[in-house]
């Protein structure tokens with residue numbers, strides 16, 4: 432085992448949940464922090480002046496005096512097979528799936544296509560400062576193999592699963608419970624809990640699954656404690672109407688009937704819900720991935736973030752890039768879009784809310800808040816070093832910034848992966864530096 436290494440520089444973390452206790456005083460700013468990492472964890476986090484002497488003089492310390500160290504970003508909803516068709520023009524969800532997504536995912540019948548996409552996706556994810564993601568693969572079991580095989584040597588905490596679909600998609604993308612469930616089970620046996628990898632049972636969304644397949648997915652998930660369940664929920668009104676036609680009930684009720692509502696269930700979008708749904712998601716300990724960039728791009732609707740996080744029954748919410756309907760893998764860009772969606776609903780997303788969603792909130796949605804999403808001793812050492820002056824425009828904008836909250840907000844509005852100078856995973860630099 433190698434010895435300790437450290438980062439030094441301004442650091443920012445959250446004292447409390449800004450949705451529940453207010454954004455004022457939520458951000459804890461350390462103008463000159465020392466973050467010591469060893470054995471994949473943060474072993475010390477304190478002001479440099481008081482902490483440095485407690486560590487060996489020859490400990491390697493990378494100094495970032497004008498940057499900002501934060502916890503690594505969490506992307507709670509993303510489709511790696513869609514990196515090649517991101518930004519496809521001019522459709523709403525259902526026609527976009529038919530016209531662009533399904534043909535692209537069909538290409539993953541070739542394992543070489545999957546391997547190439549997995550390598551690109553992981554490199555781009557780390558370039559964007561994302562250190563944990565919940566990822567949809569394709570219907571092909573080898574699409575999961577390709578992603579996990581590429582993620583494992585990097586030491587990434589990654590959640591992924593094979594998409595289950597047995598209707599309303601092209602024939603070559605259908606599996607059915609007789610094929611999809613045993614394939615998922617074999618992938619769980621092979622990958623779940625290996626290093627930091629975890630499996631997610633992944634029925635794409637209600638319209639692409641028969642009630643029998645949804646129920647089989649529920650049994651599979653509940654039969655393997657610790658695994659995740661991920662699917663899409665109430666992304667568009669058209670989809671909600673379709674589910675009502677197919678199942679004779681609202682989407683969340685259809686999922687509940689199949690046993691898909693509970694802790695470690697992560698629902699993408701969750702836009703068109705009612706108060707009963709929010710209560711059920713809260714009571715179930717479910718996670719929701721807010722995907723503002725995708726929702727703006729496809730015109731799906733405005734996620735009611737502050738309703739979801741209402742203090743008397745807060746739902747666990749993180750952000751999702753939802754590439755390829757989302758247009759960037761960058762958490763900063765996604766938060767910038769989240770700000771605009773919130774404003775359009777008469778609310779305000781502060782820097783504290785943004786940092787929460789991209790780190791602790793995502794970790795809570797994935798039931799990983801005891802391991803990731805915070806700069807604190809004992810947490811897994813997944814970190815990002817941000818550069819608030821990464822572009823000439825940002826440099827000009829932050830010239831007169833008086834605090835880290837304003838610098839972070841500027842990056843949420845004007846920044847993207849260009850702001851990510853270094854990404855650290857389990858105490859190892861995996862992007863940037865040198």
Ligand SMILES: [Zn+2]
Pocket residue numbers: 508509510663699753
């Ligand atoms: Zn999605």
